[in-house]
Amino acid sequence: DKREDHDADQYDCSPTAEKTIDDILKGSPGNDERRALIDNLLRQDPWKAAKNIKNYMGRHNIPQREVVDSTGLNQSHLSQHLNKGTPMKNQKRGLLYAWWAKKKDEVAAQFKIAQSGMGAEQVEEAAGVSPRARRNRFKWGPASQQILYDAYQHQRNPTKEEREELVKKCNRAECNQRGVSPSHANGLGSNLVTEVRVYNWFANRRK
Amino acid sequence: DKREDHDADQYDCSPTAEKTIDDILKGSPGNDERRALIDNLLRQDPWKAAKNIKNYMGRHNIPQREVVDSTGLNQSHLSQHLNKGTPMKNQKRGLLYAWWAKKKDEVAAQFKIAQSGMGAEQVEEAAGVSPRARRNRFKWGPASQQILYDAYQHQRNPTKEEREELVKKCNRAECNQRGVSPSHANGLGSNLVTEVRVYNWFANRRK
DNA sequence: TTTGGTTAATAATTCACCGGA
DNA sequence: TCCGGTGAATTATTAACCAAA
Numbered sequence: 001d002k003r004e005d006h007d008a009d010q011y012d013c014s015p016t017a018e019k020t021i022d023d024i025l026k027g028s029p030g031n032d033e034r035r036a037l038i039d040n041l042l043r044q045d046p047w048k049a050a051k052n053i054k055n056y057m058g059r060h061n062i063p064q065r066e067v068v069d070s071t072g073l074n075q076s077h078l079s080q081h082l083n084k085g086t087p088m089k090n091q092k093r094g095l096l097y098a099w100w101a102k103k104k105d106e107v108a109a110q111f112k113i114a115q116s117g118m119g120a121e122q123v124e125e126a127a128g129v130s131p132r133a134r135r136n137r138f139k140w141g142p143a144s145q146q147i148l149y150d151a152y153q154h155q156r157n158p159t160k161e162e163r164e165e166l167v168k169k170c171n172r173a174e175c176n177q178r179g180v181s182p183s184h185a186n187g188l189g190s191n192l193v194t195e196v197r198v199y200n201w202f203a204n205r206r207k
Numbered sequence: 208d209k210r211e212d213h214d215a216d217q218y219d220c221s222p223t224a225e226k227t228i229d230d231i232l233k234g235s236p237g238n239d240e241r242r243a244l245i246d247n248l249l250r251q252d253p254w255k256a257a258k259n260i261k262n263y264m265g266r267h268n269i270p271q272r273e274v275v276d277s278t279g280l281n282q283s284h285l286s287q288h289l290n291k292g293t294p295m296k297n298q299k300r301g302l303l304y305a306w307w308a309k310k311k312d313e314v315a316a317q318f319k320i321a322q323s324g325m326g327a328e329q330v331e332e333a334a335g336v337s338p339r340a341r342r343n344r345f346k347w348g349p350a351s352q353q354i355l356y357d358a359y360q361h362q363r364n365p366t367k368e369e370r371e372e373l374v375k376k377c378n379r380a381e382c383n384q385r386g387v388s389p390s391h392a393n394g395l396g397s398n399l400v401t402e403v404r405v406y407n408w409f410a411n412r413r414k
Numbered sequence: 415t416t417t418g419g420t421t422a423a424t425a426a427t428t429c430a431c432c433g434g435a
Numbered sequence: 436t437c438c439g440g441t442g443a444a445t446t447a448t449t450a451a452c453c454a455a456a
Contacts, residue, residue, distance in 0.1 A: 064425060074442055079426060086414075087439060137423065138450070157416080200451060203416070207293075272445065284420055286447060294418060344444065345429070364437080407430060410437075 019072035024098040034101035041097045047085040049093070053100050054082050059177060060107060061139050061191045069134060071095040111180045111187035136190040140201070143177050144170035144193060148201050156206060163198045170198070226279035231305040241308035248304045254292040256300070260307050261289050266384060267314060268346050268398045276341060278302040318387045318394035343397040347408070350384050351377035351400060355408050363413060370405045377405070 021038065025031050041049045057064070064082075068075045073092055080086035081096075088096075140148075147169050151158060158166065170193040171185040178188075185192060228245065232238050248256045264271070271289075275282045280299055287293035288303075295303075347355075354376050358365065365373065377400040378392040385395075392399060 063423095065423080075425070076427080076443080077441055080441095083426075086441090089440070092440095139424090140450080197450080199415095204450070206417080270445070281421055282446070283422080283448080287420095290447075293420090296419070299419095346445090347429085404429080406436090411429070413438085 019070075019095055021094050021098040024070060024095060025102060030105065034098065034105075037101050038094055038097040042090055042094060046081075046088065046093060049097065050082050050085060053096065056100065056104070061141050061174075062103070063136050063139065066133070066136055067096065067099055071099045107187075110189060111178070111184045113187070138190055138192075138197060140197075141174050141177060141191070143173040147173060148198065148205075152202065152205055156202065158198075158202060160195070163195050163202075166198050167193050167195050226277075226302055228301050228305040231277060231302060232309060241305065241312075244308050245301055245304040249297055249301060253288075253295065253300060256304065257289050257292060260303065263307065263311070268348050268381075269310070270343050270346065273340070273343055274303065274306055278306050314394075317396060318385070318391045320394070345397055345399075345404060347404075348381050348384060348398065350380040354380060355405065355412075359409065359412055363409065365405075365409060367402070370402050370409075373405050374400050374402055 025034055056062075057067075064075065064079060067073065068078060071078075071092075073095060077086070077088065077092075078096070081088045081093075148166060151162070151166055155162065171188065172182040174188055174191065174193065175182045175185055180187065232241055263269075264274075271282065271286060274280065275285060278285075278299075280302060284293070284295065284299075285303070288295045288300075355373060358369070358373055362369065378395065379389040381395055381398065381400065382389045382392055387394065
């Protein structure tokens with residue numbers, strides 16, 4: 001290969017090498033059960049599995065890019081498979097399902113750990129989220145946006161206090177959407193709502 | 208700088224250096240008039256200018272990316288400026304208008320040359336289209352798509368003859384949209400409709 | 415702080431392409 | 436000659452800045 005490794009000594013994946021299910025499942029316990037889940041999904045209707053995964057990603061606001069990075073699947077292919085049911089060979093669907101199997105455990109672990117007083121990022125680490133993966137970008141969830149939107153109608157320039165109030169409301173709503181107690185908000189990881197994000201939301205909205 | 212020049216000994220622009228109006232206008236005659244046009248546009252309402260440019264790009268199916276490449280403007284900034292009227296400083300708007308001023312002449316030249324029997328690509332070259340610029344990707348125009356869509360209703364798998372027929376119809380429509388005689392179809396450049404493209408359109412549509 | 419500018423990143427879409435049957 | 440698979444490119448949109456008033 002010609003060029004030196006991009007800026008990316010921070011990524012999980014050699015961009016060149018194909019991934020295998022084992023790469024995705026590496027380490028961590030409980031892999032036998034995951035295998036079973038994967039095989040099971042492979043035998044079922046791909047479109048149903050796609051809808052379930054999409055649903056899960058939506059509920060947890062997981063960026064498609066994370067899937068792309070950790071499975072090595074092609075972004076547009078994945079997008080079409082998930083959103084339109086475009087066919088995907090078993091080999092590749094396996095990677096997708098492996099990612100899902102692992103991700104579900106990671107997310108669960110994150111919320112479990114989040115009870116302790118750790119900050120959101122520490123929680124992610126403690127949960128063993130693949131350490132070399134790129135940190136996800138924050139993304140607003142529909143529930144939070146509704147809250148902000150309602151607030152915006154009433155007041156376009158909220159004070160710091162009002163913003164803090166919104167932060168709490170949003171995080172509560174997000175936890176709710178994920179079916180976890182609001183006290184576990186730090187498990188939201190990169191999607192934890194903060195005052196700056198609320199500030200930015202209003203600033204961008206005003207434009 | 209750290210990395211060796213990308214795969215791109217084929218591009219016009221050093222990705223690092225800021226562009227100037229002169230870079231864009233370089234060479235070619237008639238630059239005084241272009242200057243005048245640019246200054247004029249800079250004094251007018253940016254949103255009106257944006258609409259005119261957008262309109263022009265639409266009529267000729269010019270990819271936004273070409274503008275980005277040749278002006279050095281940021282893609283999302285350009286997109287927002289053109290589509291939503293997001294503000295852009297004069298310095299940058301100047302680059303945009305310079306591109307436009309030059310492009311209009313190039314396009315006109317292309318259609319003029321296209322009378323001769325040259326193929327579409329030769330026409331572009333002969334017209335002096337910045338030689339080191341990336342070749343644009345083909346893009347269907349709305350007029351052609353309507354034609355194809357109508358044909359699709361009647362027959363999902365057209366024969367080669369039918370396809371050739373559609374090619375002619377489409378190219379005629381495209382020329383028409385640009386206000387030039389159908390005999391100048393080769394001036395369409397990268398947007399010239401061909402049988403393979405029609406074939407692909409149907410193949411993709413059937414999915 | 416807020417607005418005026420500006421941008422990296424994300425992801426749906428668009429158009430192609432390839433290996434078989 | 437078509438279809439099952441795939442993918443590079445394109446671009447609207449999202450969530451951030453940052454300088455300066």
